[in-house]
Each structure stands twice: as structure tokens, then as C-alpha cells.
Amino acid sequence: MAMLKKYFIGLLGLCAIIALSAGCSTTYEYGDSGDVPVYSTGFGATDLQQVAAKMTTSLLTFPPIVDITNERRPVIVVEKVKNKTTQHIDTESVTDSIRTKLIRSGKFRFLDKSTDGQTISEIKRQQEQGLTKQSQAAQFGTQEAAEFILTANLTEIKQTKEEFWNEKKAVYYKFTMNLKNLKSGILEWSDEKEISKLKTDPRFGY
Amino acid sequence: MKKTKTLLSGVAILIALPLMIALSGCSSTSGIQGSSAIMDEGYGIQHSEYVIVNNPKVARGLQIVDIATQFVGNMLQADVTLVSKYSDTEAYQYKYAWFDIDGIEIDADGNAWFAFIMYGNETKTLRGVSPNPAAKQFKIHIRPSN
Numbered sequence: 644m645a646m647l648k649k650y651f652i653g654l655l656g657l658c659a660i661i662a663l664s665a666g667c668s669t670t671y672e673y674g675d676s677g678d679v680p681v682y683s684t685g686f687g688a689t690d691l692q693q694v695a696a697k698m699t700t701s702l703l704t705f706p707p708i709v710d711i712t713n714e715r716r717p718v719i720v721v722e723k724v725k726n727k728t729t730q731h732i733d734t735e736s737v738t739d740s741i742r743t744k745l746i747r748s749g750k751f752r753f754l755d756k757s758t759d760g761q762t763i764s765e766i767k768r769q770q771e772q773g774l775t776k777q778s779q780a781a782q783f784g785t786q787e788a789a790e791f792i793l794t795a796n797l798t799e800i801k802q803t804k805e806e807f808w809n810e811k812k813a814v815y816y817k818f819t820m821n822l823k824n825l826k827s828g829i830l831e832w833s834d835e836k837e838i839s840k841l842k843t844d845p846r847f848g849y
Numbered sequence: 850m851k852k853t854k855t856l857l858s859g860v861a862i863l864i865a866l867p868l869m870i871a872l873s874g875c876s877s878t879s880g881i882q883g884s885s886a887i888m889d890e891g892y893g894i895q896h897s898e899y900v901i902v903n904n905p906k907v908a909r910g911l912q913i914v915d916i917a918t919q920f921v922g923n924m925l926q927a928d929v930t931l932v933s934k935y936s937d938t939e940a941y942q943y944k945y946a947w948f949d950i951d952g953i954e955i956d957a958d959g960n961a962w963f964a965f966i967m968y969g970n971e972t973k974t975l976r977g978v979s980p981n982p983a984a985k986q987f988k989i990h991i992r993p994s995n
Contacts, residue, residue: 677944677961680995692961700978709922747956748924748981 684814684840686732686797694818694836695740701834702822703748708832712750719745719822720754720789728799728816737818738795754789791831795820812842879903880941880992883913883929887985888950907993910935911967918987925979927987933967940966940994945977947984956980964994 674680679688702708711717721742724734745751769780796819804811815837822832882901898916902908915930925947933939942962947955959980967973977987 676958678942679961689961689964693963696961696963700976703924703978704921704926713922744959744980750922 681840684812684842685730686728686799686816690816690838690840691737691740693838694737695744697836698741698818698820698834699744699748702745702820702832703750705832705834708822716750716752717790718752718754718787719791719793720756722792722794724795724797724818726797728797729801730799732797734795734797737797738793741793741820752787754787789825792823792825793820794823808846810844810846812844814840814842816840877904877906878992878995880907880990881911881913882988882990883916884988885916885918885927885986886948887918887925904992907941907991910939911941911991913989913991914972921978923982925982925984925987927977927989928974929977929989930972930974931967931991932972933970935967936969938966938968940964941991942994943975943989943991946988946990947979948986948988949983950985952986955984962992 676688677692679692681687681689703712721738724737726732726734742753746753766781766783769775770777770782796817798817798819800815800817802813802815804813816839818836818838820834821830823830880903882903883898884901885896885898887896896918900913900916910933912932912934913929914932915928917928917930919926927945942964944960944962946957946960949955965973965975975989977989979987
């Protein structure tokens with residue numbers, strides 16, 4: 644019986660080791676881009692999606708903008724987001740998402756300043772190389788002018804609290820976006836999205 | 850007798866331990882679903898709404914009490930009002946899906962899950978706006994936060 648007991652305890656230990664080590668190998672898999680987990684208090688993909696959704700919804704449903712977009716599709720130019728946080732954030736990605744959503748709504752048209760260099764060289768090529776029919780060649784000075792400019796700021800406030808068991812960190816983000824009429828200088832629309840992220844670090848254990 | 854008891858409890862641990870470890874990472878990703886459609890079948894605009902409960906545990910704590918739909922310009926706007934039936938704070942996620950008049954999903958890849966918190970017995974409205982004017986129906990999926 645004592646032998647059986649020893650054998651049984653050994654089996655129990657082996658089983659526990661196998662069960663515990665089952666998840667210890669490195670794995671790779673595809674995730675859902677619409678369900679990105681939160682691993683840090685940094686400005687992440689989920690925050691980008693939240694900001695883009697909030698700003699698009701707000702702009703598309705703001706009554707004076709609804710009146711304007713019922714009549715025509717205004718032309719907008721997007722400025723880079725002023726990143727006032729201490730983090731390196733690809734803010735162009737945020738404005739790209741907002742711009743894409745607004746274009747796909749069919750309500751706005753956009754000018755893309757980032758490709759102006761390529762546009763100039765292509766127009767020059769069409770006009771100077773002698774390969775393009777001049778009746779069809781693009782001309783300088785024929786592009787549409789933007790009616791509105793979209794500007795944005797991203798700020799953060801960090802707070803930490805030391806406790807005996809834990810260290811708590813709270814990061815508050817505020818993304819503010821404005822739509823300004825370039826001719827009149829009037830701010831036609833503005834909205835904010837606030838995001839709060841919390842981290843609790845236990846001092847003991849993990 | 851004592852030895853048999855020890856052996857039996859050992860067997861129970863042997864079965865329960867791997868099972869507990871295997872199940873520790875599992876949580877249901879289903880929840881509740883609200884839906885609304887606007888149809889014009891020649892005799893005026895008709896609304897139809899329904900709520901589907903896929904996870905009774907979520908439905909015990911959260912109830913869809915109102916589904917309001919309106920057009921802002923020509924964009925479909927949805928306002929889904931929820932009430933928490935718990936007195937504790939609970940974390941959830943929601944996602945809107947938009948469909949055209951034929952029931953085909955619009956921009957299926959572009960809808961992300963958004964986190965929200967329901968405080969004890971709180972009432973909250975989740976607003977969504979369709980990605981473009983083609984949307985005539987929507988669904989909202991609500992699930993517990995992981």
C-alpha cells in the first residue's frame with residue numbers, strides 16, 4: 644500500500660507539472676483588429692479607434708455641419724495632430740483613420756498635402772516630357788481650394804499613487820478636434836474625447 | 850478506511866487540478882444583442898426592433914430598455930439605452946454593425962469593440978452613427994469585458 648501511495652503521489656506531481664507547463668510554449672496567432680487587448684497605459688490601437696469613432700460621429704451629426712453636407716461635399720485639409728504628451732505617438736495614424744471614415748461617409752472631400760511633392764513632379768512630367776497629350780495634361784493652378792481645416796491636440800495627465808500593497812498609475816488623455824472655416828476664420832465645430840487608463844502594480848507577487 | 854479516503858481525495862485533486870487550470874482562461878464572449886430596422890414598404894416607414902439574449906448571465910445584470918432610431922441628415926443614428934440591474938460596477942464592451950436595405954453588412958471590418966462601464970443601477974445610452982447613408986438597419990452587440 645505504501646508503494647502504491649508513493650506511486651500515486653509521484654503521478655499527482657507529474658500531472659500537476661504537465662498541466663502547469665501546458666501554456667509555456669511560445670505561440671503566434673491572428674487577433675481581431677477590432678478587439679485589441681489593453682497591455683499598457685500608453686496611447687494604443689483601442690484608443691485610436693475610440694477617438695476616430697467619436698470624432699467622426701460627432702462631426703457627421705452636428706446640426707450646422709449636417710445642413711452644409713446636405714447641400715454639397717465640402718473640401719477639407721487636415722493638419723497634423725499637436726502631440727502634447729510625453730509619448731511618441733503616430734498621430735498621423737489618428738487623422739488618417741478620421742479622414743478615411745469621413746471620406747467613406749460620402750459627406751466630405753479632402754486635400755492631401757503629404758503627396759504635394761509627388762503631384763508637382765507628375766504635373767511637370769506631363770507638361771515637360773512631351774509624352775502626354777497636352778489637351779489632357781494636368782495644369783498648375785487648377786486644384787480645388789480647401790474650405791475647412793481640421794486641427795487637433797492630444798494632451799495627457801499622469802498621476803501615481805503609492806500604497807503599501809500596490810502602486811497605482813492613472814493616465815488621462817484628451818483629444819480635441821476643431822473644424823475651422825478658412826475664409827471666415829470661424830470654428831464651425833469642435834469636440835473632445837477623453838480616455839482614462841489605470842494600471843495597478845502589485846508590490847508583492849505578480 | 851482512512852487510506853481509502855486519502856486515495857479518493859487524491860483522485861479528486863488529480864481530476865480537478867488540470868480541469869481548473871484548463872478552465873481558468875475561459876470566459877464567455879457572447880452577450881446580448883439589440884437590433885432595429887427601418888423599412889418603407891409603400892405604406893409609410895415601419896420600425897422593427899428586437900433583443901436577443903445569447904448569454905443569460907449578462908442579461909441578468911444588463912437590460913436594453915430602449916432602442917431609438919432616427920436619421921440625422923441621411924445618416925442612420927442609433928441610441929440604445931441600457932439599465933444595470935446590479936448594484937456593483939460592471940465592465941462591458943459594445944459594437945455596432947450596420948446593414949443596408951438588403952441586409953448586407955456595411956464596412957464589416959471597420960467596427961471595433963468599445964469598452965464601457967456601468968455603475969450600480971446606472972442608465973446609459975450608447976450612440977452609434979452609420980458609416981454612410983446606405984445603412985437602414987443596425988445591430989448592437991454587448992458582451993462582458995474580458
